[in-house]
Amino acid sequence: MAGAHGQTQRRKTSTHESFLRHGGFLFARLSLALCAGAIAVYAYAAFHDRLPQGGGTTLGYTLGALGAILIVWLALLGVRKRAVSDGHYSLKAWVSAHVYLGLSLIVIATLHTGFKFGLNVHTLAYGLMLLVIASGAVGVWAYATLPRALSNNRGDTTRKQMLGEIHDLDEQLLEAAQPLSRPNAEIVRLSLEGTDIGGGFWRRLFGAYGDCANDHAIALVGPALQVASGREATALRKVDQLLRDKAKALGKARRQMHITALLEAWLFVHVPATFALLAALLVHIVSVFLYW
């Protein structure tokens, strides 16, 4: 308590720098150097030995081993992200390295193939790797562009509040529907029971809410208002307003889910393809050692 030991050696301050710029583009530069080095050695070897440097050569083995290690390490990001240990690590640095070193695989693995492709497990592994990388690139694009939209849409409201607001409006609708005649009450019921706030993944991803029950209800209130009078009309006008408020609240919540889905969608390719890649890679390596 006396602070007799002074300040501890903990890392406390954090730099305000995105994962892409981490450490002044440290990993981007590292990755570029790696690619340039690999190309230079390859070009030298190819020129010297006058053959394409496929997997079977020393250089090919080296590049293959490097690539395999990289792929396994890249896949371990999934573990690093979830295993919260006490020591010093920064997931941001990991992601930064992941992105740039992951991209370097395009060069390293391609050189490793010696530009020999065919209809076999080896090329399958290569193709899967490119798929993972491509989806990763989409992910980086999403991470770099969507957060602002996400933030602007929600302002100071939380997801819970957004849903709470819709819930509150539903309760008010229920109350406002009490004085209504049977057919008009059905309109409110349509909104209350038929509205699907989020829906499945694809709906969220494409923001496809064209058939929203609440919108139908709004469309029906208009004509009903024309023929209503007295108490019924007053109540309907209130319902109309509430339905419109609900449409606004729904719009906000759905936009939030839409952007969130966009931020996640690529992972549904990236991660399964990673597993497929790891399997293909294993088969590739085992078969190479067994049959070559």
Added chain:
Amino acid sequence: MSEVFRIAIVGSGPSGLSAAAHAAATGVSHILLEKTGHLSDTIFRYQKGKHVMATPSLLVLRSDCAFSAGRREAVLQQWDADAKAAGVNVRYNAEAKAITGAKGDFSIALTNGQVVRCETVVLAVGTQGNPNLMRCDGADLPHVQYQLDDPAEYIDEHIFVLGGGDAGIENALGLAADQAQANVVTLVNRSADFARAKEANVKALMTARDTGRITVLSETTPSLVEPGWITVETPQGVARHKCDRIIARMGSSPPRKFVEAAGVAFTSDAASAFPALSPTFETTTPGVYVIGALAGYPLIKHCMNQGHDVVEYIRGATDLKPADEPILEAKLAGLPGKMSVSEWLEFLRSRVEILYGLSPLQMREFLLDSEVKAFHAGETIFERNGVGSSLFGIAQGSVLVEVDPKNPAITVPIPAGSIFGEVGLISGRRRGATVRAGDNCIAIEIPRTAALKLMAQVPQARETVNRITTERQILQIFKSGLTPADLAEVLPLAQTVEVKAGQPIMTEGDEGDDLFIIRSGSMIVEKQVGGKNVFLSYVPAGSYSGEMALLDGGRRTATVKAAIRSQVVRLPGAPFRRLLAKKPELLKRMREEVASRRKVNAFVEEQKDNFGGVVDMYSSVASFLIDQGIGEATDVLLIDESLCVGCDNCEKACADSHEGLSRLNREAGKTYAQIHVPTSCRHCEHPYCMTDCPPNAIQRGPDGEVFISDACIGCGNCQRNCPYDVIQMDKPPPEKPPLWRWMLFGMGPGPGEPDKAWREKQPKSKVEKGKVAIKCDMCIGKAGGPACVRACPTGAAIRVSPEEFLSVALLDRG
């Protein structure tokens, strides 16, 4: 003539009850007066099923009533049984109103008109006080109540809640929460806004109002209560409403007036002061004793022990060793010199200047909180930049302060009797210098809370600390080999000024050459550029302001105003300039400082000409952050929402590194220009949460973390006191299966805080644990630092201190 009791005990909380039980057990004629219809009202009013804790665990219980940790209901039941078994003579619904007479013959007048006569009085009324009552006609009708135990109890009623504080708002929200109860709830607030309530509560209330669940009447006062009706005066006129129940939550008044009326003196005027007591708990009125929370001992075990002891003292015991004696003995065991506990107490009290005004009893309590340490010559006591907010008093020997970080040989001595470490106490910031023992010395280390309590209770201690701190702070800020003698002319003219948030200490364009030292709080510097207020810089506690006009003459070049409530020391310009003339080194130092501040100003102004939008942005982000209370933070979590992908990995990491509960609510909180201030502890310079923690469980760690220790008894005071709503009361969920099992086999709830459903499905553990206060501890003790920051994949989550963040670096964001 009615019976004259040997002892009348007022209040049947743990202290009063224990006193009565001991009186009964020893056959002393007594009466226990209790205001309510049951024993121990404070504990009776805890939330249903609350786990009552029995700390400090080292302390032995000395009472005729049993007490161990357990549910509120079990504790109360036990005491009811104990009171009966001991044959306690208790009178319920007997609220003492006034105490008259003198030792041997007191009369206690009760509010019901009865009078109780006794030889001695033991006041054990606690600190809860009485709720402020409704004053209008009909306020005594039975449907007016001052407490709400269970909002679920009332169905289909028209209920009026009076009072716009947190208690009133929380009650109103609770009553309206479940629509199925169909209550019609109205909240009546005397003023126009809800300045006293927490923002989150006000927000929830406004939502409830907008959705029609609660009616809010502002600037309204009740004027008449009738069965089934209430009449209120609103700005629009008088209105009469249907009303089945009134819940009045208009605050409470402390019992001090009642106690003072009996002739009992308090130690000072401060709101936190306690009655002045002798070692036997006797007040300044002979024959009147005070024990329990009112005596300054808020823990139940202490209260009960005192109940026992006070009866012993009244029966004439003189050699009774207080129950805390073994604790103190253990505390003092390793020290040189073979002295008894009471000799040690006297030794410290008579040698350390700030302790002179303490009574032996206060000294005892004080030592329970503090540590006595011996240092051998040359040993380091604390280091520069270390974090620690305790105060040291030197009882023997002397210490040396290393004033020059580059050369530890340059030191300033502090003699026996004086104090050191006081800067951390005032500002809660890091230690400004390394201090080592000059020769073998013995010092008492007083934790910040205990020191503040001391200053509140003993005016003499407060003055001493203030005098020394001002002098030291000035010496420390200006360094340059200044000695106390150099300040002889300046110091007597120094003035300590309290400034409210937003209030300027100097205004651009004004005359003036006084120098200001920011003692606590912080300042922001603003300048008019192109007709707009532009934020220039942030000045934390421990720096100075106003040096430009002092050195160069002329008018003030910028406005300096308080970011939060602050305390500054004003040093008049003329004598200070004379000091500068004598100390060329100091002058040089200040000139350098002025030059660097000028540079910042020039830089900002230059940017303004080039691309105005950037400076506007910088200014407005800075003022947004100040509005969010960043000015009193030492370390705050910010989220750059232009990078945040909403993965919530920060919350998950927080939960997984803290027993499964996240102490951070990422989404909640305000956002401006993509800078988001989530709901998470800011590790305030002066933590409000610390102010009223019975077991003193909230402390500051070595890196400035404000954390809650295992001593927490779950009273919820800190949750109410924190203005930023970052403390939750909860109990840790059951342990999850390890991560690999989840990854491979999908076992358990996965990373992050487990959901309710999973929590409930787990087998209950045998030992029942109570809810305790939970908040961010900045991952104290974890080598890697805060997990939220480490776990953020994009770099959106950052932890910053205001002085780093509110600097020109912000300009880069453009």
